[in-house]
Structure formats: C-alpha cells, structure tokens
Amino acid sequence: xxxxxxxxxxxxxxxxxxxxxxVQVRFIIAAxxxxxxxxxxxxxxxxxxxxxxxxxxxATAARIVGNDWAFRIQxxxxxxxxxxxxxxxxxxxxxxxxxxxxxxxxxxxxxxGSIVESNIEGQLDPGAGMAIGQIAAKAANGGTPPTLxxxxxGANHLFVLPVRGARDVLAGTLTMVVPEAVIxxxxxxxxxxxxxxxxxxSIFGALAIALGSLxxxxxxxxxTERWKLLVIPxxxxxxxxxxxxxxxxxxxxxxxxxAATTNVERAVERFQTDLQRLVEQxxxxxxxxxxxxxxxxxxxxxxxLAVVRLTAMSGETLSAxxxxxxxxxxxxxxxxxxxVVREIRYSNDGDVLARLTATLSxxxxxxxxxxxxxxxxxxxxxxxxxxxxxxxxxxxLMRRLVQQQHxxxxxxxxxxxxxxxxxxxxxxxWGLTLSFVPLQMSALTDEPLLGLSRDxxxxxxxxxxxxxxxxxxxxxGILTDRKGWHIPFLLGSVICAAGALFSALATMPVLFxxxxxxxxxxxxxxxxxxxxxIFTWSSPRTRTQGIANLVAGIFAGQICGNVTxxxxxxxxxxxxxxxxxxxxxxxxxxxxxxxxxxxxxRPHEMRENASARQAASAPVPIPLTxxxxxxxxxxxxxxxxxxxxxxxxxxxxxxxxxxxxxxLPVYLSHEGFEQADIGRIMMIYGLSVIYIAPVLGGWVxxxxxxxxxxxxxxxxxxAGLVFTYVDIGVATLVSSVFLLGxxxxxxxxxxxxxxxxxxxxxxxxxxxxxxxxxAADKLGQMIGPVAVGALFALIGAREGIALTGVYLVASNSxxxxxxxxxxxxxxxxxxxxxx
Numbered sequence: 116x117x118x119x120x121x122x123x124x125x126x127x128x129x130x131x132x133x134x135x136x137x138v139q140v141r142f143i144i145a146a147x148x149x150x151x152x153x154x155x156x157x158x159x160x161x162x163x164x165x166x167x168x169x170x171x172x173x174a175t176a177a178r179i180v181g182n183d184w185a186f187r188i189q190x191x192x193x194x195x196x197x198x199x200x201x202x203x204x205x206x207x208x209x210x211x212x213x214x215x216x217x218x219x220x221x222x223x224x225x226x227x228g229s230i231v232e233s234n235i236e237g238q239l240d241p242g243a244g245m246a247i248g249q250i251a252a253k254a255a256n257g258g259t260p261p262t263l264x265x266x267x268x269g270a271n272h273l274f275v276l277p278v279r280g281a282r283d284v285l286a287g288t289l290t291m292v293v294p295e296a297v298i299x300x301x302x303x304x305x306x307x308x309x310x311x312x313x314x315x316x317s318i319f320g321a322l323a324i325a326l327g328s329l330x331x332x333x334x335x336x337x338x339t340e341r342w343k344l345l346v347i348p349x350x351x352x353x354x355x356x357x358x359x360x361x362x363x364x365x366x367x368x369x370x371x372x373x374a375a376t377t378n379v380e381r382a383v384e385r386f387q388t389d390l391q392r393l394v395e396q397x398x399x400x401x402x403x404x405x406x407x408x409x410x411x412x413x414x415x416x417x418x419x420l421a422v423v424r425l426t427a428m429s430g431e432t433l434s435a436x437x438x439x440x441x442x443x444x445x446x447x448x449x450x451x452x453x454x455v456v457r458e459i460r461y462s463n464d465g466d467v468l469a470r471l472t473a474t475l476s477x478x479x480x481x482x483x484x485x486x487x488x489x490x491x492x493x494x495x496x497x498x499x500x501x502x503x504x505x506x507x508x509x510x511x512l513m514r515r516l517v518q519q520q521h522x523x524x525x526x527x528x529x530x531x532x533x534x535x536x537x538x539x540x541x542x543x544x545w546g547l548t549l550s551f552v553p554l555q556m557s558a559l560t561d562e563p564l565l566g567l568s569r570d571x572x573x574x575x576x577x578x579x580x581x582x583x584x585x586x587x588x589x590x591x592g593i594l595t596d597r598k599g600w601h602i603p604f605l606l607g608s609v610i611c612a613a614g615a616l617f618s619a620l621a622t623m624p625v626l627f628x629x630x631x632x633x634x635x636x637x638x639x640x641x642x643x644x645x646x647x648x649i650f651t652w653s654s655p656r657t658r659t660q661g662i663a664n665l666v667a668g669i670f671a672g673q674i675c676g677n678v679t680x681x682x683x684x685x686x687x688x689x690x691x692x693x694x695x696x697x698x699x700x701x702x703x704x705x706x707x708x709x710x711x712x713x714x715x716x717r718p719h720e721m722r723e724n725a726s727a728r729q730a731a732s733a734p735v736p737i738p739l740t741x742x743x744x745x746x747x748x749x750x751x752x753x754x755x756x757x758x759x760x761x762x763x764x765x766x767x768x769x770x771x772x773x774x775x776x777x778x779l780p781v782y783l784s785h786e787g788f789e790q791a792d793i794g795r796i797m798m799i800y801g802l803s804v805i806y807i808a809p810v811l812g813g814w815v816x817x818x819x820x821x822x823x824x825x826x827x828x829x830x831x832x833x834a835g836l837v838f839t840y841v842d843i844g845v846a847t848l849v850s851s852v853f854l855l856g857x858x859x860x861x862x863x864x865x866x867x868x869x870x871x872x873x874x875x876x877x878x879x880x881x882x883x884x885x886x887x888x889x890a891a892d893k894l895g896q897m898i899g900p901v902a903v904g905a906l907f908a909l910i911g912a913r914e915g916i917a918l919t920g921v922y923l924v925a926s927n928s929x930x931x932x933x934x935x936x937x938x939x940x941x942x943x944x945x946x947x948x949x950x
C-alpha cells in the first residue's frame with residue numbers, strides 16, 4: 116500500500132510544476148469524480164442498512180401479532196379438528212388486518228401451501244403457494260424453529276408462521292402479506308436524511324477540492340506542495356464520509372429506539388386487552404398463574420425487551436419476567452431507561468386495578484446501535500478502499516494529462532499501474548456473490564444432488580467455478596500469445612457477467628452449477644489476461660511492483676465486492692445481487708476501452724514496434740510462446756517445483772477456499788449470522804493481504820533463502836485452523852481468517868520468488884511457469900470446498916476444519932524436508948527480460 120501511494124504521488128507530482136489552468140480544471144473535475152463515486156457507494160450501502168432496519172421493524176410487528184393469533188388458532192385445533200373445518204377464520208383474519216393496518220392481506224394455508232382462507236387484496240403471487248409449502252415442509256421436518264419466516268415475492272413480503280394442531284403436528288401456516296411499498300415508506304424519512312447528509316458533505320467537499328487545488332502554486336517545486344495534489348482529495352473524501360457516517364448513526368439511534376418502543380407498545384396493548392377482558396368477566400388477576408408463558412412469548416418476539424411486570428395498585432408484584440438482557444438502567448430520578456405502562460381497570464372508566472409495565476433493555480438498544488456503528492464503519496472502510504483505488508487511477512491519468520499537454524513521451528514504466536484499477540473492477544463484480552454462493556445452492560436443492568451429502572452439494576458451485584477457471588487459465592496464455600492480452604480480458608469479462616446473470620435466473624441446482632462454471636471460465640480468462648498485461652507492459656525493474664499493485668487491486672476489489680454484496684443480499688435477496696454482479700462484471704470493458712486501448716495488440720507486434728519506444732524506459736515484451744517440450748518436461752520433473760506445487764501451493768489453496776468461501780458462509784449462516792457479518796469476517800483476509808503483505812514482502816526480499824518463509828506461512832495458517840478443534844466460536848474463526856491472511860502475506864511472495872529462482876523455470880520462461888503455478892492454485896481452490904464439505908458431512912464442522920489445518924501443517928513440513936533452496940546468482944531471470 117505504501118509503495119502504491121508513493122507511486123501515485125510521484126505520478127501526480129512529476130508534472131505539477133508545469134501545470135497550466137486547463138490541467139488544473141481537469142484535476143478538479145477528476146477529483147470531484149472520485150468524491151462523487153465514493154459518496155455514491157456510501158449512499159448505496161447506507162440506504163441498504165436503513166432499509167434493513169425498516170424491514171426488521173415490520174417483521175417484529177408481524178411476529179408480535181402473528182404469534183398471538185397463531186396461538187389462538189392452535190388452541191382451537193388442539194382437540195384434533197382439521198384447520199379446514201375451523202369456525203371463525205374469516206373474522207380472525209379481519210381482526211389481524213385490524214391489528215396491522217399496513218397488511219395487504221392474511222392467508223391461512225395447509226402444509227402444502229394450498230389456501231384455506233384469505234382476505235388478500237387482489238391476486239396472490241403464483242409462486243406464493245410453493246414458497247409457503249417449502250417453509251412449511253422445513254418446519255414439519257424440524258428444519259426451522261416455530262417462528263416467523265420471511266420471503267419476498269414480487270412486490271410483496273410474506274411473513275409465514277407455522278400453525279400446529281393436536282400432538283404438536285404441523286397443521287398449516289398463517290401468512291401475512293406486507294407490500295414492499297410499506298417498508299419503502301417506513302425507510303423514506305431516514306433515507307431522505309441520509310441522502311441530505313451525503314449531499315451536503317459532498318457539496319462542501321467539492322468546494323474544498325476546488326479552493327484547495329487553486330491554492331497550489333502552478334510553479335510549485337517543493338515536495339510539500341506536490342503532496343497537496345493528492346492529499347487534498349484524500350482528506351476531503353475521508354472527512355466527508357466520516358461526517359456523513361456520524362450523522363447517519365445519530366439518526367439511526369432515534370429511529371431504532373422509536374421502532375422498538377412502538378413494537379413494545381403494540382405487544383403490551385394486546386396483552387392489556389386480554390387482561391381487561393378477563394377482569395370484566397370477573398376473573399381476579401392475582402388468581403391467574405400462567406403469566407410466564409405470554410410474558411415469555413412477548414420477550415421472544417421483541418429482542419429489545421428486558422422486563423415485563425404486572426403490579427397491583429397496592430405495590431404487590433403479581434408477576435414479573437426478566438428476559439435476561441441486562442435489565443433496564445435507572446436514571447438519576449429512578450426512572451427506568453425506556454418503559455411502556457398500561458393500566459387495567461375494573462371497567463373501561465373505573466378505578467385502576469393493576470399496571471402492566473414493559474421496560475426496554477438499554478444493553479439491547481446499545482447493542483443495536485453498536486451494530487449500526489459497525490455497519491457505518493464497514494461502509495466507511497469500503498468506500499475508502501474504493502476511493503483510494505480511484506485516486507490511484509486519478510494519479511495515473513493526471514500524469515498523462517501533463518505529459519500530453521507538454522508533448523512529452525509518456526513514461527512507459529507507469530503503464531503497469533493501469534492493471535490495478537482494471538483488476539479491481541473485475542474482482543469487484545466477481546466478489547459481490549462470494550459470501551452466499553453455497554447458500555444459494557442450498558436454497559435451490561431440496562435433496563442432495565447425485566446422492567452426495569448436503570454439505571458436499573453446497574460445495575459444488577465453488578469447486579465447479581474454480582475448476583473451470585483452471586481450464587481457461589491454461590488456455591489464456593495461448594490466446595494472449597496469438598491475439599494479445601486484451602482478448603482474454605474482454606472476453607472473460609463478458610463471459611463472467613453472463614454467468615452471473617444466468618446464476619440469478621437459475622431455478623434448478625444443475626443450471627446453477629452450469630452458471631457458476633461459466634463464471635469460472637470467464638474469470639480464468641480475464642484474470643490471466645490482466646496478468647499478461649503486466650508481463651507485457653512492465654519493465655524488468657517495475658515487474659515486481661506491477662504484480663504487487665495487481666494483487667492489491669484484486670484484494671481491494673474482493674473486499675469491496677464481498678462487503679457490498681453481503682449487505683445488499685440482506686435486503687435485496689441473493690437473486691438480485693447476482694443481477695447486480697452481472698452489471699458490475701461488464702465495468703472492466705469500458706475501462707479497458709477508454710484507458711488501455713492504446714496497449715491492445717499482439718505481443719509480436721509490440722516487439723516489432725519496441726524500437727520506436729524510448730530506449731531508457733521501454734519494457735521489452737515478455738514472450739508467452741511455448742518453449743520446447745524438453746524444457747517443459749524438465750520443469751515438471753523438477754523435485755523442487757513439484758514440491759512447491761503439491762506440498763505448498765495446492766494445500767494452501769484448499770485451506771484458503773475451504774475456509775473463506777465455504778466454511779464461513781455455511782457454518783456462520785447455520786449459526787444465525789447475517790450476511791453482512793459474514794462479509795465483514797471475510798474481509799479480514801483481504802485487509803491482511805493489502806496492509807501486511809507489502810511489509811512482509813520487503814522482509815522476504817531481503818533474505819536469500821525463501822523456503823523458511825514458505826514453511827512458516829503454512830504453519831501459521833494451519834495452526835489457526837487446528838485451533839478450531841478447541842473452540843469453533845466467532846473469535847476463533849476471525850483469528851483463523853487473520854492467520855490465513857498473514858500466512859498468505861508471508862508465504863505468497865516467497866512461493867513466487869522460490870519458483871523464479873529455479874533453473875528449470877528460467878529455462879522454460881517466467882510466463883508459462885507462472886501459468887502452471889496458477890493452474891495448481893486453481894486446482895487447490897477446486898478441491899477445497901468439496902474436500903471440506905465432505906469432512907463436514909463425515910466428521911463434523913469442528914473436526915473438519917481442524918483436519919484441514921493438520922493437512923496444511925503436514926504438507927508444509929514435508930516441503931521443508933524435500934525441497935532445496937536455489938540461491939540466485941547476481942542477476943536472475945527475475946531481473947532480466949526473456950528473449
């Protein structure tokens with residue numbers, strides 16, 4: 116990261132002292148573009164979080180009322196009467212709509228989804244019966260607890276509650292239909308405030324950029340002045356997003372507390388009505404003994420509820436229930452944190468008999484606000500990463516602007532930097548769906564596919580995707596040789612986007628597998644294409660830097676895409692995010708066309724025109740043509756190279772994909788974690804690589820022997836996985852992800868350096884040898900999900916992850932015993948262009 120900043124600053128500062136007014140205007144426009152795009156991403160993620168809060172408030176209201184009425188229906192069915200013969204259903208459904216006026220209808224169905232009674236306005240979506248039947252089937256098989264399930268169909272949300280009859284056998288469902296417009300209306304006010312905040316901060320940010328850029332002297336020669344050209348938009352971007360996030364968190368607390376209080380009032384008023392009815396029938400409240408059951412249902416429906424208490428006017432507590440959520444905190448006057456009080460009277464206008472008090476948990480409210488702060492911090496970090504990648508591109512383009520204005524030859528050594536934003540856009544679109552691909556497979560699969568266990572079935576899409584990427588990664592080199600790097604890159608982007616679209620449309624597991632295979636084919640092509648660009652357009656002295664920037668762009672794109680996709684999936688659903696990924700997957704194409712088109716072409720054409728470039732800076736294109744078979748045979752029989760692939764590269768890839776793309780989505784989802792939380796945990800790996808890898812990479816470069824670092828990386832990653840056998844909690848999984856990122860930061864550069872110093876690699880050529888190493892990497896990524904899924908099915912999650920760690924430790928230990936470090940001569944193939 117530090118090297119990237121220095122490079123961007125150097126690119127900006129090289130022509131600053133010759134700036135003219137026209138360039139300054141273009142600088143302002145470019146900086147404003149960076150600010151607007153980053154703020155737009157902030158707005159999208161913030162809007163998603165606000166809609167999530169509005170949806171949860173509506174779901175809680177539906178759960179409160181629905182559970183109450185479902186309980187009454189179950190009482191009528193407890194003697195074995197079928198739900199189809201139940202008397203008074205029509206009146207019950209009308210009362211439910213009276214309790215929740217925002218409903219567009221209520222439906223009672225059988226377990227197969229067929230309608231028994233309905234008062235819905237208009238026609239129910241044709242797929243509603245099937246969706247309700249699937250939820251009922253899971254409830255009947257014990258797959259879901261007896262609580263509310265939600266599914267979106269078209270413009271409606273269905274909130275489904277199972278209804279059980281005699282002997283607790285599932286009799287049917289109670290389904291409440293909430294229009295999407297209701298949730299949109301509930302979120303409109305907070306979203307409007309958030310948008311206003313973002314707009315105001317953007318306007319002030321734009322003014323700061325304009326004024327700050329005009330204050331920079333056009334003839335500045337001091338380095339302190341040169342830094343301002345990059346620091347100004349960076350400071351404005353961070354400041355604007357911090358202010359917006361702070362305002363949004365403050366607004367959220369008020370909205371969240373108001374929604375929680377409203378739902379508590381709704382629950383208390385319903386129970387007050389029941390008690391009032393009993394009192395009017397002559398029942399003495401102190402003689403009732405079953406208060407705990409309704410109090411417990413009330414607390415289970417409202418996560419923010421702390422204590423419910425029924426108190427006689429004499430001060431005697433008739434009944435109380437503590438939900439164990441930290442309890443209320445009293446202020447200086449002795450008043451509880453936030454309470455709702457309702458009175459029970461002898462008659463509607465008689466004396467007060469008792470008070471029903473429900474108090475919210477300050478701890479639960481604080482936890483809800485803390486989660487919103489966490490969401491805001493995630494949005495801020497994601498937007499900052501996104502903005503930084505834009506600033507890198509901004510620096511490259513501004514340098515080119517200055518050079519073109521003064522009719523200078525463009526510095527060829529900076530061309531490799533364009534690969535960073537290109538790879539960022541590619542991986543951003545691909546990474547949008549990373550956190551839920553196995554879960555979508557599970558949703559499409561009623562029964563395990565091909566007789567395989569459910570765990571293995573869920574792993575198939577990832578393995579299929581990685582296997583197809585392996586195939587095209589091998590073929591992309593040939594295509595790059597014959598047509599140029601841009602053909603596999605552009606073609607791969609189109610195929611990857613098409614695969615994401617087909618993933619959204621897939622309704623059967625086989626079609627979903629085929630769609631993910633298509634994504635893999637495209638990703639393998641595009642990934643090797645942009646890597647070919649680095650080899651072609653970087654000089655020997657900038658090749659390592661170019662690869663480092665490429666890796667940084669990849670992981671920044673993965674983080675931004677993963678977090679954005681996870682947060683959007685919480686609100687829009689998996690299918691909608693696949694559609695967004697299809698659109699985002701096409702973004703690399705216009706970028707390459709507008710900013711990299713001058714570098715399109717076949718490698719041999721570039722070599723023929725190489726003499727026309729400036730000799731001091733012109734990179735000699737790296738030939739990617741096939742070498743004689745004897746050299747390939749020599750490589751594939753090299754003990755050190757084979758040990759590297761089979762005992763280091765493949766095992767690490769198995770552990771990496773098995774943990775990140777399979778274990779985290781599947782296990783954490785099963786444990787009840789939201790997609791946004793899963794995305795946040797996954798981003799730890801990418802952040803580790805982005806910020807730690809440059810430091811560790813420099814440390815590795817200073818040591819001649821690379822094997823110890825490869826082994827140390829494997830041991831660190833394996834140890835993190837092995838420790839899950841002791842504890843498989845969230846903290847342990849977070850530590851495992853971090854250690855895996857640390858292992859990648861340490862072992863990744865060492866693996867490449869170790870391979871490039873081998874004589875067999877130098878004889879064959881860097882391009883083909885790295886292609887074979889990349890294929891081995893994809894092989895491990897293909898095996899990983901299926902292997903870990905099979906271990907989950909055979910021995911369980913805890914043991915499966917731990918055994919994967921043991922395999923990683925053992926294989927790297929064997930590598931330490933078998934492989935031998937080759938000390939590089941004074942000038943190696945890494946530092947010299949290939950003929």
